[in-house]
Amino acid sequence: EAQVTQNPRYLITVTGKKLTVTCSQNMNHEYMSWYRQDPGLGLRQIYYSMNVEVTDKGDVPEGYKVSRKEKRNFPLILESPSPNQTSLYFCASSLSGTATNQPQHFGDGTRLSIL
Amino acid sequence: AQSVTQLDSQVPVFEEAPVELRCNYSSSVSVYLFWYVQYPNQGLQLLLKYLSGSTLVKGINGFEAEFNKSQTSFHLRKPSVHISDTAEYFCAVSPRNFNKFYFGSGTKLNVKP
Numbered sequence: 001e002a003q004v005t006q007n008p009r010y011l012i013t014v015t016g017k018k019l020t021v022t023c024s025q026n027m028n029h030e031y032m033s034w035y036r037q038d039p040g041l042g043l044r045q046i047y048y049s050m051n052v053e054v055t056d057k058g059d060v061p062e063g064y065k066v067s068r069k070e071k072r073n074f075p076l077i078l079e080s081p082s083p084n085q086t087s088l089y090f091c092a093s094s095l096s097g098t099a100t101n102q103p104q105h106f107g108d109g110t111r112l113s114i115l
Numbered sequence: 116a117q118s119v120t121q122l123d124s125q126v127p128v129f130e131e132a133p134v135e136l137r138c139n140y141s142s143s144v145s146v147y148l149f150w151y152v153q154y155p156n157q158g159l160q161l162l163l164k165y166l167s168g169s170t171l172v173k174g175i176n177g178f179e180a181e182f183n184k185s186q187t188s189f190h191l192r193k194p195s196v197h198i199s200d201t202a203e204y205f206c207a208v209s210p211r212n213f214n215k216f217y218f219g220s221g222t223k224l225n226v227k228p
Binding site for chain 2: 004031033035040041042043044045048050056058059090092100101103104106107108109
């Protein structure tokens with residue numbers, strides 16, 4: 001089954017404790033992206049990747065890191081989480097790395113709470 | 116700068132009534148346009164997309180949307196809604212050659228029996 005898998009689905013942690021949210025897709029997609037969803041703000045793009053070793057900032061990259069060492073994986077790293085990063089996070093992928101006319105496939109989300 | 120505006124945060128409607136969810140965007144270049152639906156505790160699913168050509172596009176579950184270039188709008192419509200359409204709907208744009216996506220703030224559609 002074609003899917004985007006995020007782990008964990010839920011996480012409660014404390015300020016300053018490094019964490020990684022994993023994302024994996026099995027569709028051989030080139031484009032992958034991370035979003036955060038906050039009430040009243042919709043989804044905002046954090047980082048995206050057009051292919052292996054090619055990443056770039058979205059609209060809200062501060063406090064986040066990503067890497068794309070393999071085509072299928074695109075982890076999101078919070079080196080020193082803060083309470084304002086409490087949010088619902090989505091990973092998404094789409095077929096083409098150079099044309100954004102392809103629909104995105106979304107994971108089920110990771111609800112992150114930072115105390 | 117790009118932006119997407121969904122003016123209605125919530126839309127209540129009775130079952131079998133028609134509905135329109137509004138989306139306006141701002142962009143200095145041509146864009147691709149999308150509507151996604153999010154059911155509770157799930158990720159987003161594509162409803163329909165506009166890339167080029169005919170300005171009226173049809174999607175899944177009986178939804179359709181019309182692209183209006185002069186008004187920079189992409190409103191979503193359904194002639195007769197069902198209880199199962201209760202969800203949050205997001206409009207998204209991707210400016211051509213920019214490799215980014217911009218989402219609206221979402222519209223919660225609440226279909227009442």
